[in-house]
Amino acid sequence: MARKRKIIDRIEVQDFAAEGKCIAKHEGEVIFILTPNIAPGDVVKLQINRKRKSFSEAIVLERLEPSPMRIEPFCSHFGVCGGCKWQHIPYETQLKQKEKQVIDQLERLGRLEVGEKRPILGSANTQYYRNKLEFTFSNSRWLTADEIRSEEEMNKNALGFHIPKRFEKVLPIAHCYLQADPSNAIRLFFQSYADKSAEPYYDHVKHEGFFRNIMIRTASTGEIMVVVQFAENDKKKIEDCLSAFVQAFPKVHSVNYFINQKRNDSYQDLEPVCVHGKPYIEEEMEGLRFRIGVKSFYQTNSDQAYELYKITREMADIQPEDIVYDLYTGTGTIANFVAKRAKKVVGVEYVEAAIEDAKVNSEINGIDNTSFYAGNMKDVLNEAFLEKEGRPDIVITDPPRAGMDKEVVEMLLKIRAKRIVYVSCNAATQARDIKLMSDYYRVSSVRPVDMFPHTHHVENVALLELN
Structure with missing residues (x-):
């Protein structure tokens, strides 16, 4: 017999927790609320799904009273789409919570002493700020409760975003507020073309169909790239589709496609085909041009990326005779951005294609004091490498969400650069790594960037200085 789950008929949500969750307290116990779109101040009915030693996890069965902090979401897809989950929270409140989240992770989780706590840098644009979006074709769109109850035949094709935790279900998007025009118009063109062509939308269970995915990239320079994934290698159908697109959008700078017959949408191991324009677009930052290819990584908020790099450069305080290491350099954006202030910048990244992009970005900008290496960070960064390139005076590190390998941290402790600027998208793993270095380094300053x-x-961005 299934165990009966505890119901709390009425409780007020007290605060935010990490990773967008909220918390409540009941009879001295902390309850983490897993249901999205909840706000502190909401009065709710809860169901306890899991009880741990020091806390419980629950879902909301019913929202009884709305929080006074709630605002009206601006997107009609809010609550179903997996993105923009804090639209019901005022932006200033969002910023305060993110700032608090960073400091909590460093001070409470990492048990670190933080020096200067600089205020979070909010985004000037809170809509249409992304430079990259991917939309998925599916023959199994998300249905509303009324549609499920209906016995009428309906079109189940969709071009939009995957429903969270339902890989085969896609929510059709009427208008997306994440990427500026002509993003919505481009998506609607492909949806209309696919419908008129009668070629099948992709079936994510059977792994068959024709139209699979589109990616739209934009740049601060105004350049636009479109990449389409087709699941069938029918050259005539592909040519007809993309020719029609170019005719409708002649000012798009780069049109490319992949043939993807795998069981997932990843494309790093596939070869793109450029059918119109050039196989890249360009970003611009302080007169530097950065080529963004089909597979290139670039921060998805261009305006805030510039602010992030300026803060990184400021904290690094690079002097003319300094050797700088840029770990997890990606396409070398930070390395090239700070190069003119340094004697030499060395970038290391495990993705070979990204390193090739980094070299090109140095070349096209006339930067001759950079060198880039591809390989596993913990293998590349050894004593022989240090002897060849010189021991760094300053280290900039921008690892993935999982943080740095322990071996990399141990090597940084051996190097003992005078400053380490640690850029992170995950304050929890950042705190873990910094804690491992706390015998030698102090956290002089931090600044979150939204x-x-x-x-x-x-x-x-955290500045670590030798004790």
Whole structure:
């Protein structure tokens, strides 16, 4: 017999927790609320789904009274789409929570002493701020409760976003507030073309169909790239589709496609085909041009990326004779951005294609004091490498969400650069790594940067200085 779950008929949500969750307290116990779109001040009915030693996890069965802090979401897809989950929270409140989240992770989780706590840098644009979006074709769109009850035949095709935790279900998007025009118009063109062509939308269970995915990239320079994934290698159908698109959008700078017959949408191991324009677009920052290819990584909020890099450069305080290491350099954006202030900048990244992009970005900008290496960070960064390139005076590190490998941290402790600037999209793993270095380094200054309004995600820049 299934165990009966505890119901709390009425309780007020007290505060935010990490990762966008909220918390309440009942009879001295902390309850983490897993249901999205909840706000402190909401009065709710809860069901306890899991009880731990020091806390419980619950879902909301009913919202009884709205929080006074709630605002009206601006997007009609709010609550179903997996993005922009904090639209019901005022932006200033979002910023305060992100700032608090960063400091809590460093001080409470990492048990670190933080020096200067600089205020979070909010995003000037809270809508249409992304430079990259991907939309998925599916023959199994998300249905409303009324549609499920209906016995009428309906079109189940959709072009939009995957429903969270339902890989086969896609929510059709009428208008997305994440990427500026002509993003919505481009998406609607492909939806209309696919419907008229009668070629099948992709079936994510059977892994068959024709139209699979589109990616739209934009740049601060005004350049636009479109990449389409087709699941069938029918050259005539592909040519007809993309020719019609170019005719409708002649000012798009780069049109490319992949043939993807795998069981997932990843494309790093596939070869793109450029059918119109050039195989890249360009970003611009302080007169530097950065080529963004089909597979290139670039921060998805261009305006805030510039602010993030300026803060990183300021904290690094690079002097003309300094050797700088840029770990997890990606396409070398930070390395090239700070190069003119340094004697030499060395970038290391595990993705070979990204390193090739980094070299090109140095070349096209006339930067001759950079060198880039591809390989596993913990393998590349050894004594022989240090002897060849010189021991760094300053280290900039911007690892993925999982943080740095322990071996990399141990090497940084051996190097003992005078300053480490640690850029992170996950303050929890950042705190863990900094704690491992706390015998030798102090956290002199931190500054969070909001790259993703209406989400719980936040970047943080921390300056570590030798004790």
